[in-house]
Amino acid sequence: MFRMVILTALLAVAAPALADEEPTGDRVAVNGMKMYYEVSGKGDPxxxxxxxxxxxxxxxxxIPVLAETHKVYALEFQGHGRTTDIDRPITYPNLAGDVAAFMDAVGIEKADIFGYSMGAAAGLRFAIDFPERVDQLVAASVAYDYEGWQPAFRDFVPQMSVEMFLEMPFAAEYRELAADPDGFPALVEKLIALEHEPMAWGEDVAALETPVLIITGDADVATLEHSVAMFRLLGGGVMGDMGQPLPASRLAVMPATSHTAVINQPALLHAFIEPFLQGTTPKGFFE
Structure with missing residues (x-):
């Protein structure tokens, strides 16, 4: 939050220079809800x-860093931010379907996807369910199987309660943007239920042809072993310098980084994401 205060102040000072680069916000009908989104930058979607x-x-x-080289469409999911809630559970297949419906509504046939945490799992599910609509997927802090979460997190899930989340700082922050300022408890109930949803997508991941960049913190909510296992399912983990091209998918580990610290390192994230999206690789001695 402190970072956001600083960013807001800097943008206010630079407002005249950045006036033409401000993101454009709008709402669109998606599966019975009014989904809020913002568009910024130019380039491939x-x-x-x-x-x-x-x-x-x-x-x-x-987001503004990525918008320097891409046309970024940033979404707000069901019941989050300025997007309305509907009488429907939040599941990864539902979220993936919402992304597909959003693309239909705004006229995007195919796009790159960058998701973080729940957004990364939704992006992974989207790549599984709608492979023809994804160019490349960047999945930060993701698991493809419930068993891949850290034991401490799996132990914590049964203890989750609405009351617990009502005491967290983002409970008050929710009201500032929410389409329904009183809708936070209902959102929490759905997100707790999401943590109990079955997740075992190993066969689906192994069948993916979409290039995936897996980004994880070395102290993330998914174990390092799980991230490596996912990388291997995608064809990674082989030896380079043997005359064969490297796999299309990649794995990046952020040092000294917990789950919530992943998104707070935009420079490092961008250093991983941009070369992947551009298809560039470091050159070895034999190239």
């Missing part, structure tokens, strides 16, 4: 998907 309990501002500085 890149859809940005936020994490649970978050919104577009909470994604921080990575």
């Amino acid at each position: 890149l859809i940005v998907l936020h994490g649970a309990y978050m919104n577009i501002p909470a994604m921080g500085e990575i």
Whole structure:
């Protein structure tokens, strides 16, 4: 939040110079809800998907950085930010379907996807369910199987309660943007239920042809072993310098980084994301 205060102050000072670069916000009908989204930048389309309990501002500085080279469409999911809630559970297939419906509504046939946390799992599910609509997927802080979450997190899930989340800072922040300022408890109930949803997508991941960049913190909510296992399912983990091209998918580990610290390092994220989206690789001795 302190970073966001600083960013807001800097943008206010630079407002005249950045006037033409301000994101454009709008709402569109998606599966019975009014989905809020913002568009910024120019270039190939890149859809940005936020994490649970978050919104577009909470994604921080990575969006304007990505907008320097891409046309970024940042969405707010069901019941999050300025998007309305509907009488429907929040599940990863539902979120993936919402992304597809959003693309239909705004006329995007195919796009790159960048998701963080819940948004990364939604992006992964989207790549599984709608492979023809994804160019490349960047999935930060993701798991493809419930068993991949850290034991401490799996132990915490049964203890989750609405009351617990009502005491967290983002409960008050929710009211500032929410389409329904009193809708936070209902959102929490749905997101707790999401944590209990079955998740075992190993076969689906292994069948993916979409290039995936997996980004994880070395102290993230998914274990390092799980991130490596996912990378191997995607064809990664082989030896380079043997005359064969590197796999299309990649793995990046952010040092000294917890789950919530991943999104607060835009420069490092961008250093991983941009070369992947551009298809560039470091050159070895034998090239």
